[in-house]
Amino acid sequence: MDFEPSELEETIERNGTGDSLISVLEEVQAQYRYLPREAMILVSERMGVPLSQVYSVATFYNAFSLVPRGRHTIHVCTGTACHVRGAVQVLSRLESRLGIRAGETTRDRQFTLETVNCLGCCALGPVVVLDDEYEGQMTPKKVDALLKRAMHRSGGEQ
Amino acid sequence: MTELRSPQVLADYRHSIQTAADPQQRRIRVCDGTGCRALGSRKVLARLRETLQQAGLADQVEVMPTGCPGFCELGPLITIDPEQVAYNRVSVDDVPAIVAETIVQGEIIDRLVFVDPVTGQTIIHDNELPFYTKQMRRVLELNGRIDPTRIEDYIAHRGYAALSKVLYEMTPEQVIQEVKQSGLRGRGGAGFSTGMKWHFCRQYPGDVKYIICNADEGDPGAFMDRSILEGNPHSVVEGMIVGAYAMGATQGYVYIRNEYPLAVQNLKVALQQAREKGLLGSNILGSGFDFDIEIRVGSGAFVCGEETALMASIEGKIGEPRPRPPYPAQSGLWGKPTNINNVKTWSNIPLIMRNGADWFASVGTEESKGTMIFSLVGNIRNTGLVEVPMGISLRELIYDVGGGIPGGKEFKAAQIGGPSGGCIPKEHLDVSVDYESLTALGAIVGSGGLVVTDEDTCMVDLARYFLKFTQEESCGKCVPCRIGTRAMLQTLERICAGQGRKGDIETLIELGQEVKRSSLCALGGTVPNPVLTTIRYFRDEYEAHIYDKKCPAKVCKGLITYEIVAQLCTGCMVCARNCPVGAIAGEKGQPHVINPDVCSRCGVCQSLCKFDAIVVH
Numbered sequence: 001m002d003f004e005p006s007e008l009e010e011t012i013e014r015n016g017t018g019d020s021l022i023s024v025l026e027e028v029q030a031q032y033r034y035l036p037r038e039a040m041i042l043v044s045e046r047m048g049v050p051l052s053q054v055y056s057v058a059t060f061y062n063a064f065s066l067v068p069r070g071r072h073t074i075h076v077c078t079g080t081a082c083h084v085r086g087a088v089q090v091l092s093r094l095e096s097r098l099g100i101r102a103g104e105t106t107r108d109r110q111f112t113l114e115t116v117n118c119l120g121c122c123a124l125g126p127v128v129v130l131d132d133e134y135e136g137q138m139t140p141k142k143v144d145a146l147l148k149r150a151m152h153r154s155g156g157e158q
Numbered sequence: 159m160t161e162l163r164s165p166q167v168l169a170d171y172r173h174s175i176q177t178a179a180d181p182q183q184r185r186i187r188v189c190d191g192t193g194c195r196a197l198g199s200r201k202v203l204a205r206l207r208e209t210l211q212q213a214g215l216a217d218q219v220e221v222m223p224t225g226c227p228g229f230c231e232l233g234p235l236i237t238i239d240p241e242q243v244a245y246n247r248v249s250v251d252d253v254p255a256i257v258a259e260t261i262v263q264g265e266i267i268d269r270l271v272f273v274d275p276v277t278g279q280t281i282i283h284d285n286e287l288p289f290y291t292k293q294m295r296r297v298l299e300l301n302g303r304i305d306p307t308r309i310e311d312y313i314a315h316r317g318y319a320a321l322s323k324v325l326y327e328m329t330p331e332q333v334i335q336e337v338k339q340s341g342l343r344g345r346g347g348a349g350f351s352t353g354m355k356w357h358f359c360r361q362y363p364g365d366v367k368y369i370i371c372n373a374d375e376g377d378p379g380a381f382m383d384r385s386i387l388e389g390n391p392h393s394v395v396e397g398m399i400v401g402a403y404a405m406g407a408t409q410g411y412v413y414i415r416n417e418y419p420l421a422v423q424n425l426k427v428a429l430q431q432a433r434e435k436g437l438l439g440s441n442i443l444g445s446g447f448d449f450d451i452e453i454r455v456g457s458g459a460f461v462c463g464e465e466t467a468l469m470a471s472i473e474g475k476i477g478e479p480r481p482r483p484p485y486p487a488q489s490g491l492w493g494k495p496t497n498i499n500n501v502k503t504w505s506n507i508p509l510i511m512r513n514g515a516d517w518f519a520s521v522g523t524e525e526s527k528g529t530m531i532f533s534l535v536g537n538i539r540n541t542g543l544v545e546v547p548m549g550i551s552l553r554e555l556i557y558d559v560g561g562g563i564p565g566g567k568e569f570k571a572a573q574i575g576g577p578s579g580g581c582i583p584k585e586h587l588d589v590s591v592d593y594e595s596l597t598a599l600g601a602i603v604g605s606g607g608l609v610v611t612d613e614d615t616c617m618v619d620l621a622r623y624f625l626k627f628t629q630e631e632s633c634g635k636c637v638p639c640r641i642g643t644r645a646m647l648q649t650l651e652r653i654c655a656g657q658g659r660k661g662d663i664e665t666l667i668e669l670g671q672e673v674k675r676s677s678l679c680a681l682g683g684t685v686p687n688p689v690l691t692t693i694r695y696f697r698d699e700y701e702a703h704i705y706d707k708k709c710p711a712k713v714c715k716g717l718i719t720y721e722i723v724a725q726l727c728t729g730c731m732v733c734a735r736n737c738p739v740g741a742i743a744g745e746k747g748q749p750h751v752i753n754p755d756v757c758s759r760c761g762v763c764q765s766l767c768k769f770d771a772i773v774v775h
Binding site: 019020021022023025026049053056057060061062063064078079080081083084085086088089092093095096116117118119120121122123124125127132134135136139140141 | 192193195196197230231233375376377378379380381384385416417418419454455456457458459460471472473474475476477533535536537541542573576607609611615620623624627631633736738758760761762765766
């Protein structure tokens with residue numbers, strides 16, 4: 001999705017002053033799945049916040065990304081309960097199947113693989129979230145089925 | 159829309175909801191919390207509605223989505239009223255039978271009821287499940303009993319009665335006195351007296367004051383704040399309004415993790431409904447008191463659970479803590495007097511105001527009053543959320559409420575209080591669970607996360623795991639935390655990789671104590687705890703890693719090897735095909751072999767082998 005300045009102007013208008021910097025960046029992140037450089041510059045100008053501060057906020061919080069992300073995001077929960085139940089093996093499987101490490105995006109921009117520190121569904125561990133669908137009691141084997149489904153859906157969207 | 163502009167109107171409204179409700183109403187309650195949703199409860203909910211519609215029963219049978227009742231292990235959970243028949247692990251395929259047999263004919267479906275794994279006894283009714291009967295549910299009482307998106311349900315269960323009493327019958331000082339007298343201590347971890355905290359905030363002069371609900375529940379393995387906000391958001395809202403009145407605040411914030419979308423959504427609905435009813439906003443309940451609440455969604459930074467970092471984040475800055483004093487009560491959000499309390503603390507407030515300080519203090523120990531909510535996770539039978547009186551023994555909590563350790567394994571240690579907490583070994587199972595007793599053992603009550611580990615957990619690896627987490631989450635502002643945790647992590651990683659050296663244990667202790675002593679905020683002040691307590695109670699495991707180059711629990715990759723047992727291997731080739739590094743070789747139908755020099759010890763082969771032919775040494 002290309003960056004559209006007029007939409008951002010509207011978002012800034014709605015959120016108001018510099019105190020809402022994080023909320024504005026969250027909306028941009030949600031829309032473009034990353035923070036385009038032009039968007040950060042515009043936020044800085046319109047909200048009267050130094051670009052250095054926008055950049056520091058954008059790089060401090062885990063939810064923001066400065067590079068484009070995949071169409072689908074896969075979160076592997078590495079919280080304690082998932083860890084002691086084998087999240088490491090699930091993550092290894094995803095990394096080897098997608099050919100990327102956690103935090104990276106596949107070259108075709110279909111998938112971004114992330115880890116998350118506990119989603120609070122510890123009874124279901126290990127948990128993997130594909131976009132907003134939670135999958136519990138994951139095993140390396142179930143990873144394959146999950147990826148197949150995601151690719152199928154991906155094909156349907158294009 | 160009924161606007162509730164006086165205590166009488168509220169009382170009449172409550173009465174009208176209560177009298178209109180039929181106690182014999184046929185109702186199916188479906189857990190709609192994050193845990194059960196992940197197991198498919200939304201599909202069950204939709205199918206139930208659809209099936210009832212087709213059967214022409216939609217008018218007679220109500221389907222109610224509820225918050226999380228806590229027994230996550232057995233989800234998706236449904237309860238059928240008025241008998242309170244509890245069904246667990248319900249799938250969409252069970253729905254036709256539930257409607258045809260239980261709803262229409264009143265028959266119990268045996269395969270869906272709870273069977274006690276120890277006694278083999280069948281338990282049909284929700285209120286007879288040992289998981290619940292051994293708890294003392296006060297804050298969690300309504301979780302699973304009401305629809306969190308309907309303010310009427312909360313009001314019918316005496317909701318906002320505390321607010322009405324406070325606004326019309328009590329002075330702010332009396333409210334603070336009541337909270338002090340109850341002995342309530344902050345449920346977010348530090349355990350400071352809530353009444354004193356309120357007293358300080360009221361005392362400091364300021365034209366504007368703020369109150370904040372800290373819902374940045376970042377401890378891995380803790381999810382009670384999320385469940386309360388998902389399942390009973392009005393209890394938090396009511397508690398905050400009472401607090402605002404007592405401290406003279408006009409604006410409140412709930413700072414909540416972005417990983418908790420359902421909690422954000424249910425809280426939004428609750429705030430909107432409270433405003434529409436005149437219970438939030440201007441002229442609350444016609445009393446002339448004005449107060450409103452805004453939601454701020456965090457952006458994924460563990461350190462924002464620290465109060466000064468949290469306030470910086472609300473102000474739109476990066477979440478770095480700052481030194482205290484000044485405390486938030488003196489100079490907090492935008493330099494104004496501010497009070498911050500945890501979700502659980504806020505939701506205790508309406509209960510204290512309604513039932514009195516003495517009622518609250520009637521359970522607990524001398525210094526720790528009331529109940530505490532724990533999330534039991536890890537290697538435990540009844541994973542879920544439980545509320546128990548302060549002072550319960552760790553043994554009762556794990557074995558009686560939690561059902562003990564599954565798979566015939568032996569209890570090893572309980573890690574209490576998340577990454578800031580410590581582990582408690584078997585020999586201290588009879589410790590009283592309260593602020594002072596746990597601190598004496600090197601752990602903390604903390605946020606209430608309780609991770610149970612069994613004999614298969616490596617304590618060195620667990621310490622490494624927690625430190626890796628906290629080291630990544632260290633904001634980097636102060637040197638001891640930024641550099642100290644990194645040095646500790648590198649040492650632990652070396653030990654786990656089989657390169658431990660003499661003196662490593664002593665270095666870890668020295669560094670740990672120094673990081674605790676000299677860090678700026680509570681994050682650095684507590685993160686060495688998992689390392690220090692595992693050394694204290696499991697020093698022999700560290701020594702086995704360092705001197706014998708062995709991981710007794712067979713977890714640490716640098717100290718284990720995978721091997722295929724030739725007699726068991728059928729040569730199916732599944733392992734060889736799936737090995738990410740191509741370390742497995744062998745002909746079809748012939749036993750395979752793993753090349754230890756290439757093997758990355760990822761364990762995929764073992765998890766895929768159908769013949770249990772792969773063992774770890």
